[in-house]
Amino acid sequence: MTGRDVAIKMLQDNGIYDVQVTSTQGMLTDHYNPANKTVNLSEGVYASNSVMAAAVAAHECGHAVQHARAYAPLTMRSKLVPVVTFASQWVSWLILGGILLLNYFPQLLLGGIILFAMTTLFSFITLPVEIDASKRALVWLSSAGITNSYNHAQAEDALKSAAYTYVVAALGSLATLIYYIMIYMGRRD
Template sequence: MAGAYLIGIVFMLISLFVSWRLKSKFKEYSQIGLASNLSGKEIAEKMLRDNGIYDVRVVSVEGTLTDHYNPADKTVNLSPEVYHGRSAAAAAVSAHECGHAVQHATAYTMLKFRSSMVPVLSVASQYMQWIILAGILLLNTTPIPLAIGVVLFALTTLFSFITLPVEFDASRRALAWIDQKGVVTSREHTMAKDALWWAAMTYVVAALGSLATLLYYASLLMGRRD
């Protein structure tokens, strides 16, 4: 397990740096008011209407950077700083979450694929680590538990990588819309793009960390077979 812990520590440090960078960028861009003076809530509602979506509500939720789109109850959930904010950061985040709502409304293929994996992964995640631990302990006796664990971990890794195009596409839609509709100036657009890039990097690091761990477990399994 030492190798897995080392991989975990390396990617945890990278993740902490990216998270710190995202928060610092968000804080910086939150202090710069939009020329349009639109709030995150107003931007979200406008983007939804412009895309012909009238059955999605924009609501405020507690926390910082807790923004997300919930397809189950069709709500765009914005943190207070984004919901009430009138900044480049608020514009970027609110439009990004609406990008997910547009994906849902247009049956975006990768989002559908990702959503279809959620029920399986919610069950697998409860037992995966225990199965992998048992597999490592029993490796000299039988490779079967570890093989099962590797398959389950491969599913979570696949989920992480499927998440990437979903997130990048939502940002692409968001940036295109706020630019086209004149929600932001060219300078504000650059800040919004930068904020979304760092947000996307959190998903990239998570996916790469998952892949590195998967390869480690797979190498243990292949070593046993050799």
């Protein structure tokens, strides 16, 4: 089965018929879009019949299942998207201006820290969403017979590796937030 086939089967097995599976250009562009209810698989995943492609496709469908079941962390994350989009556009400028004008206008840096804190919160809310989607994918891959005792560990490894990137991103964001707070706290009055 290709990644596309796996995605369609997982959606159908979960009673989801209003989500479309599409192919997107690029690598690592796989995602679920709750706004237009599409599972978007990169070209390599969409057309591949590898265990990794099956795991990625099932993971993205895990998000569609979360959406259909109103999974609370996904709902919270979705509500934060407009705030994080705004924060991401302005945070760099506020932080830079705040550091340059620290002794004259420290409120600028404080505003940047608040916006950066929103993006950090978003990255931590993303963790349970991603971990749950992977758990749903692995359970389904096994129960649907897509993976077996020989290749299930490969699917687990692929999804664990992907999850670690989210953990590292969240911890990196937290460390950067603490760094900015320390700059703000250490300013000269």
